[in-house]
Amino acid sequence: MEKLxxxxxxxEIKGNVTDxxxxxxxxxxxSYVVATDGGDYVLQRINHHVFKNVDLLQDxxxxxxxxxxxxxxxxxxxxxxxxxxxxxxxxDKTYYFDGxxxxxxxxxxxxxxxxxxxxxxxxxxxxxxxxxxxxxxSDMDETLGETIPDFHNMEFRLRQLREAVAADRVGxxxxxxxxxxxxxxxxxxxxxxxxxxxxxxxxxxxxxCDTKVNNMLFDRDGNVLCVIxxxxxxxxxxxxxxxxxxRSAANTGLEDDPNLDNVSFNMExxxxxxxxxxxxxxxxxxxxxWDNLHYAAALFPYMNGVRFLADYLDGDNYYKTxxxxxxxxxxxxxxxxxxxxxxxxxxMIDYIKSL
Ligand code: GN1
Ligand code: MG
Numbered sequence: 001m002e003k004l005x006x007x008x009x010x011x012e013i014k015g016n017v018t019d020x021x022x023x024x025x026x027x028x029x030x031s032y033v034v035a036t037d038g039g040d041y042v043l044q045r046i047n048h049h050v051f052k053n054v055d056l057l058q059d060x061x062x063x064x065x066x067x068x069x070x071x072x073x074x075x076x077x078x079x080x081x082x083x084x085x086x087x088x089x090x091x092d093k094t095y096y097f098d099g100x101x102x103x104x105x106x107x108x109x110x111x112x113x114x115x116x117x118x119x120x121x122x123x124x125x126x127x128x129x130x131x132x133x134x135x136x137x138s139d140m141d142e143t144l145g146e147t148i149p150d151f152h153n154m155e156f157r158l159r160q161l162r163e164a165v166a167a168d169r170v171g172x173x174x175x176x177x178x179x180x181x182x183x184x185x186x187x188x189x190x191x192x193x194x195x196x197x198x199x200x201x202x203x204x205x206x207x208x209c210d211t212k213v214n215n216m217l218f219d220r221d222g223n224v225l226c227v228i229x230x231x232x233x234x235x236x237x238x239x240x241x242x243x244x245x246x247r248s249a250a251n252t253g254l255e256d257d258p259n260l261d262n263v264s265f266n267m268e269x270x271x272x273x274x275x276x277x278x279x280x281x282x283x284x285x286x287x288x289x290w291d292n293l294h295y296a297a298a299l300f301p302y303m304n305g306v307r308f309l310a311d312y313l314d315g316d317n318y319y320k321t322x323x324x325x326x327x328x329x330x331x332x333x334x335x336x337x338x339x340x341x342x343x344x345x346x347x348m349i350d351y352i353k354s355l
Pocket of ligand 2: 026027212214215229
């Protein structure tokens with residue numbers, strides 16, 4: 001607490017710190033709520049093993065939040081301060097390096113909540129919000145850097161998996177051959193996006209790239225306030241945002257559910273989210289993007305499964321884990337979800353066509 005207090009004191013916050021407590025369930029950064037007598041803040045330690053260029057990262061986020069703030073103000077949106085993140089200065093930067101870790105502070109958005117799962121009504125609002133988020137960013141003139149190069153490049157993620165298998169650094173391969181083979185058997189099918197991109201048929205746009213359901217703030221009445229966790233905002237395929245939301249929100253089980261019977265794809269959430277998303281994203285989506293949304297829904301459980309598996313084989317160096325087989329449990333749960341999405345393809349395609 002004393003150490004965290006000292007870090008917070010480097011930032012231009014209002015008020016005296018009264019309490020600092022951990023928050024959130026992210027797998028990469030560490031977050032804390034900082035209570036002061038002048039309002040609350042969020043302190044985050046940025047994982048610089050994952051985000052290697054913190055300067056570029058914060059520069060991206062500042063550009064994005066400035067752009068969104070301007071858009072909201074231009075259209076006379078009320079309560080703008082609760083609809084876009086604002087970062088607290090530390091000298092001429094918005095982060096502080098203590099010699100070991102990188103830190104940043106943002107204003108805590110009052111009366112906001114996050115959810116780990118959603119009803120179809122919430123999913124509809126979330127769809128509209130992510131479509132709107134992409135739309136608002138579609139006319140940004142400033143360029144954004146890739147905070148993690150090849151982040152959502154499926155070919156790259158499969159290469160990482162194959163390398164992890166070949167290296168077998170901690171001797172885990174033999175025990176999980178079934179799931180390695182299961183993932184690799186879909187490799188060609190799941191690299192469709194990269195092929196379309198090379199053929200010039202699929203654009204990259206500015207996307208959020210981490211649209212997990214808990215990366216969205218709601219007010220207490222269930223209205224979406226804003227999208228948070230902007231570290232991965234970068235050019236990508238729209239599939240990223242559409243697919244990753246469904247991966248978390250339309251899973252009837254947990255991302256790391258040890259009981260695979262719990263895991264399946266919730267078609268009601270899929271329908272509601274897709275309806276909301278297309279209501280706002282239809283303003284910019286191309287036919288190729290539109291026609292492959294069902295693939296996007298399968299791609300993200302697949303990609304995350306490949307990433308969890310590669311990390312498991314590598315000895316658990318990337319994601320936070322709570323027990324030794326955690327990444328393997330995540331892997332199997334993502335694969336089960338992936339298969340469930342694929343089994344719903346015909347119904348999904350019909351529904352998307354009907355909109
Ligand atoms: C990580 O930080 P968090 O928990 O919001 C990861 C995402 C994964 C997600 C899986 C930078 O997100 O890509 O989809 O875990 N972020 C990074 O839960 O790797
Ligand atoms: Mg998060």
